[in-house]
Amino acid sequence: MSQFIESIKVEDQQIFLLDQHQKRVNETFSYFGKNNLINLDEIYKSLEHDEDGLFKLKITYDLAGEYRTQMIPYAMSEIANFQLVENNSYDYSFKFEDRKELEKMKILSKAAEIIIVKNNHITDSSYSNLLFKKGKDWFTPKTFLLNGVQRQHLLKSKKIKEAEITLLNLCEYSHFQLINAMNDLDDAYRYPIEKIKNLPKKAEQTEM
Known part of the structure; x- marks a missing residue:
């Protein structure tokens, strides 16, 4: 069962x-x-x-x-680096105890933490929803894997907004942070977007 x-x-x-x-x-x-x-x-x-x-x-x-x-x-620890990992078929609609597929993705990435990409859209890390900062505002991807309780709480209290965040526009954000039941919105725990090891380059940089 x-x-x-x-x-x-x-x-x-x-x-x-x-x-x-x-x-x-x-x-x-x-x-x-x-x-x-x-x-x-x-x-x-x-x-x-x-x-x-x-x-x-x-x-x-x-x-x-x-x-x-x-x-x-519980104590929150700093994460050394992140890596984008593509998985278009993974489903985590319910909070299952079985996390084998998540752990497998993490091991294969050889990064401290992963950010899962599904059909070119940013979803979640292996254990948290994500927030991305643009200007003074924080946004969470519409394309989450699990609609976490903290994510719902912050949206309901209008502290964050939803946005379509993709590989194409990820570089428009300056920072990101991880939120879950244990971790609230907190600027002290934000990471610069460059912490993502395989961050896509801006479109103007890739055009020749």
Whole structure:
């Protein structure tokens, strides 16, 4: 049976974006025609977590309603470099625990992290949605693989906008950053676009 995961931010005993996580779990059960829902709030309360600091609550569950939990101390680390990897067939519409294909792409790239390109459109990294900066504004690709909870939250609060981001216009952006349930919009964690090792050259540079 397929296994799914939810990675939820817990900081100083406060849990974040719980409604969005619960909505995704409910939609997963509904899509597969199951009604064995799990209640994330009840699961968190049952843990009686009383430690301060930043943690990732990882809940692994199946469609029978069985689950297991891990409370993992979390710290964001800087990524040395990125590489664009083309994969036109990969599908990650649900947050599956099985990440073998993602890990395979990452190993073959020989980069610290990958940015997956699908039909010439920018999608996500191996574990995060992406934001790209143009001027003062941050944009997220319309062509995501997984519509993450942080991505939805930032769009709803109008802190970011959607855009069609492709190999052709990627160089129009100056910086990018990774967002997920653990990582919010934060200028301190942005990367210059040149951190992408195989960044396409601007059109005027390639014309002879």
